[in-house]
Amino acid sequence: MNKKKKTLQAFLIGIILAMILSYIKLPFYILKPGSATPLEPIIKVDKGSASKGSFSLTTVSFGRASIVSYLLAKFNSYDEMIPVDRVKQPDESDNDYLERQVQMMKSSQDSAVVIAYKKAEKKVTETFDGVYVTFTEKNMPGSKVFKKDDKLVKVNEIKLTSAEQFQNYISSKKAGDRVNITYEREGEKLNSIMKLSPFKEEPERAGIGISLMNKRKVTVSPNVSLNTENIGGPSAGLMMSLEIYDQLKPEDLTKGYKIAGTGTISETGEIGPIGGIAQKIVAADKAGVKIFFAPNEHGKKESNYKQAKLTAEKIHSSIKLVPVDKFDDAVFYLEKLKNAS
Structure with a gap:
């Protein structure tokens, strides 16, 4: 066999080996920095007002680890490996997991609509199921x-x-x-x-280890449409509520700034913690975000806000981090904010 054929053979073997190593799945998921996605193209309030700046949700890249991605993650500071059993139950399929994420987004979306419309003093009605x-x-x-699908009553x-x-x-x-x-x-x-x-x-923290969602029908006036079919989980709740509220009000809440953030939201306006806060800060910094809202968790020692602050310092980010416990905290900050120069 001549040298050219040997080189080609080695190349083909390398490709096959890489494909095999990429195909074999390990019992981990890898969490990576994602992106900052403006919400204005996703959320539309009928005859809603426009803004000079933007509100963005922040995402993470999340996928099952292969041998190759596992090894690469060892060299990336903000790639986090999470055991499968912390994400899915042993008998939960990938489709079941994705369905659960969609359900959580729907519940979060409903809460965002309710809190924004109530704050803007617009018509909103709920039918609780x-x-x-x-x-x-x-x-x-x-x-x-x-x-799954058990209904809690009392x-x-x-x-x-x-x-x-x-x-x-x-x-x-x-506990106990x-x-x-x-x-x-x-x-x-x-x-x-x-x-x-x-x-x-x-x-x-102590609990019984269950995740819940509200089932309800929400109707509003003016109408709002949310194209969130490609987004899963509840972590965009805060930012969705701010975008809806901004479109409902004639004033420009963004003041011309590029604003992002994260956090679940309840229909009473309470903001809850999320996973992947470090990865979301990295994503926001790369996207040129100027202001970032992070769940404060009422000053908890390892709060999302404190984790975000630590990450921002490590990557030398100039993002202005704002700790929030309630929807009103974010609105109050924005109302006092001076216009971007």
């Missing part, structure tokens, strides 16, 4: 009792009116406390008493 289980965390008390005889109400109630408890939960499954009313356990990744 209940609080439903979307996910149970392995090795937590809830995984032994609940299934906790300790308190009738539930939202997922946030349940989550706030549970967060007021500590017992809660009595009434729920429905396929039309049958059931009951379970369970003891709260600390979360493995956050031992200072």
